[in-house]
Amino acid sequence: MTTAVAFEAVTKRFGSTEALRGVTLEIPSGSVFGIIGPNGAGKTTAMRILLDLMRPSSGSVKVLGFGPREGGVALRRNIGYLPGELILEGRVTGAALLAHYTRLSGHVRRGRITELADRLGVDLHRQVRTLSKGNKQKLGIIQALMHEPELLILDEPTSGIDPLVQQTFHALVHEAQDRGATVLLSSHVLSEVEQVAEQVAILKQGEIVTTSTVLALRETAKRRISAVLSGADASEVRASLASIPNLGEVRVVEQENALTLRLTGVLGGNPDPLVKALAAFSVADVSIEAPNLEDAVLDLYGQNGGAS
Ligand SMILES: Nc1ncnc2c1ncn2[C@@H]1O[C@H](COP(=O)(O)OP(=O)(O)OP(=O)(O)O)[C@@H](O)[C@H]1O
Numbered sequence: 001m002t003t004a005v006a007f008e009a010v011t012k013r014f015g016s017t018e019a020l021r022g023v024t025l026e027i028p029s030g031s032v033f034g035i036i037g038p039n040g041a042g043k044t045t046a047m048r049i050l051l052d053l054m055r056p057s058s059g060s061v062k063v064l065g066f067g068p069r070e071g072g073v074a075l076r077r078n079i080g081y082l083p084g085e086l087i088l089e090g091r092v093t094g095a096a097l098l099a100h101y102t103r104l105s106g107h108v109r110r111g112r113i114t115e116l117a118d119r120l121g122v123d124l125h126r127q128v129r130t131l132s133k134g135n136k137q138k139l140g141i142i143q144a145l146m147h148e149p150e151l152l153i154l155d156e157p158t159s160g161i162d163p164l165v166q167q168t169f170h171a172l173v174h175e176a177q178d179r180g181a182t183v184l185l186s187s188h189v190l191s192e193v194e195q196v197a198e199q200v201a202i203l204k205q206g207e208i209v210t211t212s213t214v215l216a217l218r219e220t221a222k223r224r225i226s227a228v229l230s231g232a233d234a235s236e237v238r239a240s241l242a243s244i245p246n247l248g249e250v251r252v253v254e255q256e257n258a259l260t261l262r263l264t265g266v267l268g269g270n271p272d273p274l275v276k277a278l279a280a281f282s283v284a285d286v287s288i289e290a291p292n293l294e295d296a297v298l299d300l301y302g303q304n305g306g307a308s
Pocket residue numbers: 014017018019037038039040041042043044045046084188
């Protein structure tokens with residue numbers, strides 16, 4: 001496994017603000033990797049350092065095997081970058097703007113820009129300043145992807161674009177990965193990155209709180225469960241649930257008719273032991289919600305009454 005991006009003990013200070021505090025992270029080549037964190041966590045700073053738009057205060061980074069500075073223009077042309085705060089020249093058409101970026105990016109396959117514009121649904125003949133925020137964002141996505149670079153660095157790429165276009169964007173990310181590219185993308189929320197990324201790093205106040213696969217995060221995430229059991233005895237139900245790992249907040253309440261019990265709780269991890277335990281009773285209704293990944297992440301941020 002080769003590494004596309006490596007941070008080694010990177011710190012970045014702005015006066016008394018420590019935007020990054022000893023970040024060490026390796027992003028495998030060919031992966032789709034998400035950095036998530038709340039406002040001010042340091043996501044943009046980390047990305048800007050990779051592009052040599054900023055230098056670390058200490059520590060080092062390697063991008064496609066080079067230091068961002070030593071890699072120079074050749075390295076820059078091998079990266080597609082979508083900044084979080086997109087500022088585009090407004091008094092030209094989208095087509096003219098992208099032609100300008102093509103001169104900077106190097107080779108762009110014939111028909112590639114039109115294909116991307118058609119798929120994302122943006123009119124390249126309009127003046128950029130007349131486009132909506134979402135349509136401007138599409139131009140930003142096109143300029144990042146059009147030269148099919150080895151590394152994509154996308155800072156909150158889906159900000160302002162509607163869910164249908166997000167689907168197209170996800171397909172484009174997967175296509176980039178299929179041709180061997182590495183994709184690094186950031187977001188405030190996991191729900192945005194979990195659909196495309198295999199791995200995520202969670203950044204909080206300049207430090208990596210955890211790195212995890214999306215799959216593992218899903219396994220630690222909690223889900224609300226409820227069931228209605230007919231003709232069961234409450235103490236028997238409680239006893240049978242006592243041995244189920246990671247089942248908490250259990251409530252067993254007799255329904256008004258006294259014939260049924262309503263069971264509620266919060267389950268972490270695999271639902272199999274619970275399902276098997278319930279199978280011993282007559283189950284009139286059952287609901288096991290999808291794992292709440294947002295809560296799992298908020299726990300890690302320390303904003304959910306969880307670990308800080
Ligand atoms: N040029 C700068 N000068 C001073 N402080 C800065 C500068 N750039 C970033 N910071 C500070 O560094 C910290 C990290 O900011 P950064 O923009 O990297 O966070 P972020 O995770 O991208 O946040 P957001 O989700 O709000 O975009 C913040 O406290 C921010 O105020």
